[in-house]
Amino acid sequence: MLELSGLRRLHVGPVDLRIESGECVSVQGRSGSGKTVLLRAVADLDPHEGDCALDGAGCSAMPAPTWRKRVTYVPADSGWWADRIRDHFGDPVQARSLFPAAGLSPEAIDWPVSRLSTGERQRVALLRALTLEGRALLLDEPTSGLDLETRERIESLLQARMARGCSILLVTHDPELARRIASRSFRMEAGQLRPLEP
């Protein structure tokens, strides 16, 4: 269970939110409303007030890398720190086996990052997060710009992760995606999460 308590950063918050194990909560809202600011605060990437806890263990009580391994943030545009895709995975052989589930060729593990399309990069970044086996995922528009078939694959991957107890905080501009996988949806407005009707 991922819990946000009095979380505040810039014009966002204070936000109180509890996401059960195996639950997905979506956040929609206008561009610039603060959705990414919220995700980054939960990931402890920027200074903030308030705290988050995972299964009762507070973010402020553990080293940031430990928190970020358990609560994995996948930005809309991921960073890459090596030329080759395989070098972004602890176990490239295991990662390769996951590629087809995201609509990627297994051979892509040996490609340079520069060869990937925008949507392929997005999926590789998500797979990397999945291989970290964290207990919570913070996803910033994980299916934006993907075709329908590929979106469905990504949804299946996320559903499978939820079935294993992972909590997901999903930022999306796609209300249909939110309806399908989120049990609760919010709209970021004036720095607050306003509940959306199912």
Ligand SMILES: Nc1ncnc2c1ncn2[C@@H]1O[C@H](COP(=O)(O)OP(=O)(O)OP(=O)(O)O)[C@@H](O)[C@H]1O
């Ligand atoms: N470090 C910062 N310092 C000052 N302002 C910031 C900082 N980071 C983000 N902002 C501002 O906060 C606002 C919210 O940005 P954010 O990226 O969270 O929007 P968003 O809701 O995710 O938008 P989009 O849907 O376009 O991705 C923006 O106006 C942005 O300029």
